[in-house]
Amino acid sequence: MTTASGLPVGRVGFGAMRLPAAPGPAREQALAVVRRAVGLGVPLIDTAFLYGWGANEELLAEALHPYPEGLLVATKVGIVPSEEGEGWAHDGRPEKLRRQTEQALRRLRLDRVELLQLHRLDPAVPVAEQVGALRELRDAGLVGGIGLSEVTVEQLTEARRTAAIASVQNRYNLFDREHEAVLAQCEAAGIAFLPWRPVAAERSAEVDAVARELGATPQQVLLAWLLARSPVMLPIPGTASAAHLEENVAAGALRLTDDLRARLDRAAAGA
Numbered sequence: 001m002t003t004a005s006g007l008p009v010g011r012v013g014f015g016a017m018r019l020p021a022a023p024g025p026a027r028e029q030a031l032a033v034v035r036r037a038v039g040l041g042v043p044l045i046d047t048a049f050l051y052g053w054g055a056n057e058e059l060l061a062e063a064l065h066p067y068p069e070g071l072l073v074a075t076k077v078g079i080v081p082s083e084e085g086e087g088w089a090h091d092g093r094p095e096k097l098r099r100q101t102e103q104a105l106r107r108l109r110l111d112r113v114e115l116l117q118l119h120r121l122d123p124a125v126p127v128a129e130q131v132g133a134l135r136e137l138r139d140a141g142l143v144g145g146i147g148l149s150e151v152t153v154e155q156l157t158e159a160r161r162t163a164a165i166a167s168v169q170n171r172y173n174l175f176d177r178e179h180e181a182v183l184a185q186c187e188a189a190g191i192a193f194l195p196w197r198p199v200a201a202e203r204s205a206e207v208d209a210v211a212r213e214l215g216a217t218p219q220q221v222l223l224a225w226l227l228a229r230s231p232v233m234l235p236i237p238g239t240a241s242a243a244h245l246e247e248n249v250a251a252g253a254l255r256l257t258d259d260l261r262a263r264l265d266r267a268a269a270g271a
Helices: 025-039 055-064 094-108 127-139 153-160 180-189 205-214 218-229 242-253 258-269
Strands: 044-046 072-077 079-081 088-090 113-118 143-149 167-169
Touching: 025 055, 025 242, 055 072, 055 094, 072 094, 072 143, 094 113, 094 127, 113 127, 113 167, 127 143, 127 153, 143 153, 153 180, 205 218, 205 258, 218 242, 218 258
Parallel strands: 044 072, 072 113, 113 143, 143 167
Antiparallel strands: 079 088
16 A cells, blocks of 8 residues: 555565675675565665765665666655764755755666655754755655654654655664654554664564464564554665565565464563
């Protein structure tokens, strides 16, 4: 199915963050993994300027251009390199967002990016100015949908006063539901929810038990739980392994009964 904005929810997408972009055998394997994702019918590939400061976007273009019909490539702007902290900083100034978008289009070899996301809202710039800059890019035909990442209910509400929001990308999985209220708002508004870190790091005896009963892996169970959790869910697990990619995509066909979902929820509540 798709949301009102046309995003293909209810299936497993692909997060490109883990793909190595430096020249060599690892890059060749990364190119093969991306092409395999398309061959498996992955509907959306998620990248960002932050991932290698543009190198990840260039990798996708090398692997896939000209892009096959029906594939949605999403990227993110609003982050710049920094010598302090974690190596990045916010920059949501409208002129910077426009420049980053134009550069992303060149690297991806696109005339229009179908989903452009603010990687983080810049606390130093009014939300209306940041989202307004992306709305202008959308109105100019350079952007399809506008997405946000790591936002609160209040921030999402404020952003929607300036422009229609197509997606939200927040951290969320069976054991980490800090953004439950944001997911509820997305459901009510028909906004796609792209959970990053969709596979919890925690090991759970109950998840392992359910996986054994279904003849699946724990990772597949966690992805299947997400897909069953909400009709606007679009998980984007990342991997540099073709085998893991195939495993993740296969989770889309895994069906959890109400009893199995209840067991998983109880396990998460007791964790």
